[in-house]
Every structure is written in structure tokens, then in C-alpha cells.
Amino acid sequence: MRSLWLRPCRLFSGAALVALVSLVAACGGGGGGSNNSSNGGGSNSSGxxxxxxxxxxxQPTAAGAANTVSVTVNSGLTGTLPNIPTVSVTICKAGTSTCEKVDNVQVDTASFGLRLLASALPNLLGTLPTTTAGSGTLAECTAFADGYTWGTVRSADVKIGGETASNIPIQVIGDLAANTVPQACAGFGAAQNTVQDLGANGILGIGVAPYDTFGEYYACPGNTNCVTATVAQTQLVANPVPKFGADGxxxxxxxxxxxxxxxxxxxxxxxxxxxxxxxxxxxxxxxxxxxxxxxxxxxxxxxxxxxxxxxxxxxxxxxxxxxxxxxxxxxxxxxxxxxxxxxxxxxxxxxxxxxxxxxxxxxxxxxxxxxxxxxxxxxxxxxxxxxxxxxxxxxxxxxxxxxxxxxxxxxxxxxxxxx
Structure with missing residues (x-):
């Protein structure tokens, strides 16, 4: 649903945005909604x-210490989505100083792990190694309330503010051909694999879970013919926060x-x-x-x-x-x-x-x-x-x-x- 809303709220949680041009409702959760509504009650502790x-x-703490990063809400990349909090994230080839800064990454406290559009990494993407599952490339389908993201799992160093999560799995969105999307993944709704669709350059999932065990993972031999895969915890897209050492x-x-x-x-x-x-x-x-x-x-x-x-x-x-x-x-x-x-x-x-x-x-x-x-x-x-x-x-x-x-x-x- 692309409208004045958008948003990454996991299918189990919720999120969406509205577009000032053609807005529909915004985000939801729980894997889909019903048409049943509850009646409003009087003013009390549960109504x-x-x-x-x-x-x-x-008032927020001043952003300046190593364990902080500034958050911004404004017209964003598409000028159509209200209430989208974003930060800047720096991605590096693991263990090197080969890095790229990515602005306008949405902060999502109800999903887990970093997901960046391939288009947001024009200089670095080719240096980030893909993860292997069986005889194929590991990819993930992540369901949100307004659609899904699809792309490979790759390893990188993730720097936010002065914190670093070293050599963790992230999802790169939109780096596989559209015809590789599994039918089960496409069933979650519209693809959110471009800036116009996502409304941001990526999603920083910093909810309470240390790994994204809620997504669906696939092995893609030759980057095609993707089939469901069971992966080790070390290959799951990781929430960077628990990897931040003392501040994790x-x-x-x-x-x-x-x-x-x-x-x-x-x-x-x-x-x-x-x-x-x-x-x-x-x-x-x-x-x-x-x-x-x-x-x-x-x-x-x-x-x-x-x-x-x-x-x-x-x-x-x-x-x-x-x-x-x-x-x-x-x-x-x-x-x-x-x-x-x-x-x-x-x-x-x-x-x-x-x-x-x-x-x-x-x-x-x-x-x-x-x-x-x-x-x-x-x-x-x-x-x-x-x-x-x-x-x-x-x-x-x-x-x-x-x-x-x-x-x-x-x-x-x-x-x-x-x-």
C-alpha cells in the first residue's frame, strides 16, 4: 500500500505511512486485520x-556522545510520508576502512536487523560478501504490514554514532531480480524494494530480539530458483544493538x-x-x-x-x-x-x-x-x-x-x- 503512509512494521507488529497525495490507512499488524471495530467507551483507564x-x-539528550545518534523527522526522500524517524548509518566491508554512509534509514523499534536498499550502496555493494546457504546464496523475505522486502543476506561492519557492530549479517534489499521472489513471499503484498516504495533508504530494526527469527530465509542457487532454507543463528540477520559491547x-x-x-x-x-x-x-x-x-x-x-x-x-x-x-x-x-x-x-x-x-x-x-x-x-x-x-x-x-x-x-x- 503506497500512499502517504508507508512503513516498516513487521507483519507481526505493524506500520505504515500515509502519503499526502493519496493516503490510505497506515500500518497495522498481526498478519492482517479484520473489519470488526470496538466501540468507544467513556473516559476511564481502558478506553x-x-x-x-x-x-x-x-526533551531529548543532546546527540554528541559516542553512544548517540541524531534522529530526524521531515519530508524525507519522497515528500509523502509523515512521522518517519530516520538516522544515518555507515556500512563497511568487514574489518576494513572501505565504507559508505547511508542517510535516511528509518528507525523501527518493532523489527530486528538492518536492511538497506541496494541503491543506497552504489560504491560498496560489490565488496560485501553474500552469505551461502547450501549450494546457493542466502536471501530473506521480510514481511511488513504494507508489503515485503526481498534481497540477499550479506556480512558487514555497521557503525551508528560512535558504536560498531562488527561483521554482522544484514539484508540488502532489491539486489535480486524481481522474478526470483518466491510465491509465498509475494503473497505478503507489494514489494518494498525501491526508495519510492519504501520511503527510506532502509530500515534499522532495533526491537528487543537479537536476531531476525521472524523472516523467511531462502537458498538461491545461481541467484535463482530460491527454496526455503534452514539457517544457523550466525547467519540470521542480526540486530546491531546487542553487538555494541558495553552499550548493547x-x-x-x-x-x-x-x-x-x-x-x-x-x-x-x-x-x-x-x-x-x-x-x-x-x-x-x-x-x-x-x-x-x-x-x-x-x-x-x-x-x-x-x-x-x-x-x-x-x-x-x-x-x-x-x-x-x-x-x-x-x-x-x-x-x-x-x-x-x-x-x-x-x-x-x-x-x-x-x-x-x-x-x-x-x-x-x-x-x-x-x-x-x-x-x-x-x-x-x-x-x-x-x-x-x-x-x-x-x-x-x-x-x-x-x-x-x-x-x-x-x-x-x-x-x-x-x-
């Missing part, structure tokens, strides 16, 4: 419809607050490590253990929903038949006559802790209709599964959102999110 509440106002236990995405009427751009800081440096102390007031993909649960509008905090979704997505949808170019974004507040009662995946997520929903047409705004802290809509509450980038402005890596394989902490 909404109340008067607007003050937006959060935390998690990330903090800190987005600056924006006006409740929207803004042309926004800034933020991505901080690596939690409690490892003076600039990344754990100061969250609420923390929740998640499952291996970063999900927790919530009670919202009288229903129990799967919930995730996903910077790869460009709005907050949930089903509510009491909220009017914008229609037209803005599709299934919500357009209430006045800004309303909503609250969801959150619970850890293991039931140990609980808390509340509160957010506003404003009129999508007032926020985006002029085509001048690309950042909005109260943009919401309906997309994907009605069993999900997707707290997309709108929820992040003015907040510090923490993601603790899943370290259970080595006897460490379970994955968690906090804010």
Missing part, C-alpha cells in the same frame, strides 16, 4: 473519549515534543545502552516485560489487546467505531471534531507489572491536510488487526521510550519496554 490531556514534554543491552528513543497542531519537522536522539553511561540512566516510571517480539497486553475499550510500542508505525492504530474516519486522501485516519484523550491499561507479558498509556487523538485532516506537516503527536487511525493496539511514533514525542534487549539466551534479563 477514551475524554477531553484532551497535556502532551508529554521530555538496550536503546532509548527520545523524541522532542512537537506542537499539538503538528509541525513540518521534528528531532530526537537514539541512545544506545541502558544504565551503561551517564547519559542513559533508567528513569522510566513504567516498565513492562514483553514477549520475544516486544509485545505486551492491554485492556482498551473493554477488550484485551496485543500491544506494542512501534516507531515504525507513523500513527497510533486501534479500532474504534465511535471515532469518525477522515476518508478521501486520509483514508482511515481518525478525524474527530475535537481532540479526545484515550487511556489503555497495560500489563507485562508475565503479568508482573501494570501501568497506563495515555494519548490524544486529533483531527487528521487538520494535522496533515495542508501537506506542510510531517510530524504529529496525536495522529491516529484504524489499520491492521482489531486485536492490536499499535502505539506508533505519535506516542513517542516528548517521551523517552526504552527497549531492553532479550538476553535470556545467555541467562540475562527478559526483554522489556519502558517509558
Amino acid at each position: 477514551g473519549g475524554g477531553s484532551a490531556v497535556p502532551s508529554p514534554t521530555q 543491552n538496550g536503546v532509548i528513543l527520545e523524541m522532542a515534543p512537537v506542537s499539538d497542531s503538528g509541525a513540518p519537522s521534528a528531532t530526537g536522539t537514539l541512545v544506545f545502552g541502558i544504565g551503561t553511561q551517564p547519559n542513559n540512566a533508567m528513569n522510566a516510571s513504567q516498565s513492562f516485560v514483553t514477549d520475544s517480539s516486544g509485545r505486551l497486553s492491554s485492556t482498551f475499550n473493554g477488550r484485551t489487546l496485543q500491544t506494542f510500542l512501534d516507531s515504525g508505525s507513523n500513527a497510533i492504530f486501534f479500532a474504534d467505531s465511535a471515532l469518525p474516519q477522515c476518508g478521501g486522501n486520509l483514508g482511515t485516519f481518525y478525524c474527530p471534531s475535537s481532540t479526545q484523550s484515550f487511556s489503555a491499561a497495560l500489563a507485562s507479558n508475565n503479568g508482573a507489572t501494570s501501568g497506563t498509556a495515555t494519548f490524544n487523538v486529533a483531527n487528521g485532516n487538520a494535522l496533515l491536510g495542508s501537506g506542510a506537516n510531517y510530524a504529529a503527536n496525536n495522529l491516529a487511525g484504524q489499520f491492521g488487526s482489531s486485536a492490536d493496539l499499535d502505539l506508533g511514533l505519535s506516542f513517542f514525542y516528548g517521551r523517552y521510550v526504552y527497549y531492553g534487549m532479550d538476553m535470556t539466551a545467555s541467562g540475562g534479563k527478559a526483554p522489556y519496554v519502558a517509558f
